[in-house]
Each structure stands twice: as structure tokens, then as C-alpha cells.
Amino acid sequence: MIPLFSDQGRMQIDRIVRPGVLCAFDFDGTLSPFTGYENASLPQAIREKLVRLQSMTPVAILTGRALSDIRARLAFKPDYLVANHGQEGVPGKGKDSEKYRGKIDCWAQILQKALADSVRYDRGIRLDNKRYSLAVHYRKAADYDETESVLTRLFAEAVPEAHVLPGKFVYNLIPPGGPDKGDALLELMKAAGSRTAVYVGDDWTDEDVFSLESPDILTIRIEKKPESHARFYLETQKDIARLLDLLIDKTETAILSENTAGHQRKLT
Numbered sequence: 732m733i734p735l736f737s738d739q740g741r742m743q744i745d746r747i748v749r750p751g752v753l754c755a756f757d758f759d760g761t762l763s764p765f766t767g768y769e770n771a772s773l774p775q776a777i778r779e780k781l782v783r784l785q786s787m788t789p790v791a792i793l794t795g796r797a798l799s800d801i802r803a804r805l806a807f808k809p810d811y812l813v814a815n816h817g818q819e820g821v822p823g824k825g826k827d828s829e830k831y832r833g834k835i836d837c838w839a840q841i842l843q844k845a846l847a848d849s850v851r852y853d854r855g856i857r858l859d860n861k862r863y864s865l866a867v868h869y870r871k872a873a874d875y876d877e878t879e880s881v882l883t884r885l886f887a888e889a890v891p892e893a894h895v896l897p898g899k900f901v902y903n904l905i906p907p908g909g910p911d912k913g914d915a916l917l918e919l920m921k922a923a924g925s926r927t928a929v930y931v932g933d934d935w936t937d938e939d940v941f942s943l944e945s946p947d948i949l950t951i952r953i954e955k956k957p958e959s960h961a962r963f964y965l966e967t968q969k970d971i972a973r974l975l976d977l978l979i980d981k982t983e984t985a986i987l988s989e990n991t992a993g994h995q996r997k998l999t
């Protein structure tokens with residue numbers, strides 16, 4: 732992985748950022764710092780930068796949260812808002828996820844019943860039914876290793892069909908064969924008519940975008956992790972502000988130089 736704020740990183744930004752570039756971001760741990768279970772929100776300074784960027788080029792947010800949950804946390808309307816790891820909000824794909832709703836409710840019932848056994852399962856485990864996917868949080872569990880091992884066993888036995896994706900103190904349970912963030916990003920590029928995209932994420936579900944390994948998609952991970960498929964990284968989540976400033980500056984320059992070139996073509 733290469734630091735984004737390096738000569739190589741800046742060269743890639745110059746190559747990818749052109750008029751119409753799709754700028755896409757994960758939410759928790761990327762635009763918003765990790766907090767606790769309930770109170771994550773978009774910092775005001777980051778919101779202002781996103782709004783500025785959006786005035787020049789399409790902006791998308793791709794999150795594991797439900798659409799109903801993420802809207803209020805953003806307090807601005809991006810061009811595209813994809814939720815539930817790609818199950819909600821992809822233009823033209825809304826109906827596809829409906830068929831999974833019954834299955835998700837059924838998994839939730841089975842797991843809720845099992846987790847009520849407080850001898851076997853830590854009281855700090857919390858199940859979140861997001862209608863199109865489930866999140867099983869264990870940030871408040873006493874012993875993380877033990878909790879990970881009992882939960883992994885539970886999923887294999889009780890909901891073997893679920894596609895289980897680990898996250899930061901969370902397991903995401905996704906319908907088999909459903910779309911992921913990678914599929915969603917490609918659809919958004921089509922919908923926006925963007926030939927290039929920048930994607931910033933921090934977690935396992937973002938690997939579905941990082942693994943696309945397309946020369947037209949600049950992939951950036953929050954924090955270096957050798958096994959990640961992202962090409963570039965930011966040292967810490969706080970660097971997202973600096974990255975947004977850079978994207979704003981480069982997008983502005985790209986638009987200006989295209990306008991100048993267009994003007995000169997008209998004159999000749």
C-alpha cells in the first residue's frame with residue numbers, strides 16, 4: 732500500500748480527478764470517526780467540504796447502515812446514498828432487495844432467541860435488524876476473542892445461508908447472492924456517467940470495492956493494512972479532511988482547465 736499523500740498518490744489523484752469524477756465514501760470510520768453504538772454523525776466541517784465538492788462533481792456515500800438510519804446522520808443530501816452494504820439506494824435496483832426481507836426477519840428471530848441465553852452469549856451483544864441485512868454488534872462484550880468464536884459458531888449452525896462479513900466489533904449478515912458495495916459503485920458510475928471514481932473506506936465490506944482493482948477507480952483505505960486490496964491509504968481517519976480539500980482543489984482545477992480548453996477550441 733502507498734501513502735496517498737506522496738508523489739505517487741498525487742500523480743494518481745491528478746490522473747483520476749477529471750470533470751465528472753464520482754467521489755464515493757464509506758460512512759462509519761471514514762467520514763465519521765468511531766464513537767459508540769448510537770451517536771455517530773457527520774462532523775460539520777466534513778459536511779461543508781462534501782457540499783462544496785458536490786457543487787462540482789457527483790458525491791456518493793455507501794454505508795452498511797440502513798437508509799432510514801443514515802439520512803439523519805448526514806444532514807445533507809449526497810447525489811447517491813447507498814445503504815445496507817449495497818442492498819438499498821442503488822438506482823433501478825430497489826426491488827431486487829425486497830425478496831430478501833422475509834429471510835432477514837427470519838434470521839433475526841432465530842438469532843434473537845439464541846442470544847437470549849445469557850449463559851452462552853455475552854449481554855453486551857446487540858442485534859440490529861436493518862431489514863435488508865443484520866448487524867450483530869459486540870463492542871460492549873467483555874471478551875472479544877471468546878465472543879467472536881461463539882458468534883461464528885452460532886451463525887454457522889443457526890443461519891448457515893447468511894453471508895457473514897466481519898467489521899469493527901460487528902458481524903454483518905447479508906443475503907447470499909445479494910449485491911455488495913463493489914457492485915453498487917459500478918452501478919453508480921454508470922448512473923452518474925462517470926468514467927473515473929475515487930473510493931475511500933476503512934473496513935471489510937469496503938474490500939468489495941477495493942478488490943475491483945480497476946485502473947479507473949482510485950481506492951483509498953483509512954489506515955494501512957497490508958492485506959487490504961486498496962492501493963493507497965491515509966494514516967488516520969482525521970486525514971479525511973485533508974483529502975477532501977485536495978479533491979475540491981483538483982476538481983476545481985480540472986473543470987477550469989476543461990473550460991479553458993473548450994473556449995480555445997471555439998476560438999480556433
Ligand SMILES: O=P(O)(O)OC[C@H]1O[C@H](O[C@H]2O[C@H](CO)[C@@H](O)[C@H](O)[C@H]2O)[C@H](O)[C@@H](O)[C@@H]1O
Nearest residue numbers: 758759765766767768771794795866899900901
Ligand atoms: O459501512 P459503514 O458506513 O462503515 O457502516 C458499517 C457499520 O457501521 C455501524 O457500526 C459501526 O459504527 C458504530 C458507531 O461508531 C460502532 O460502535 C460499531 O462498532 C461499528 O461496527 C453500524 O451500526 C452498522 O450497522 C454498520 O454495518
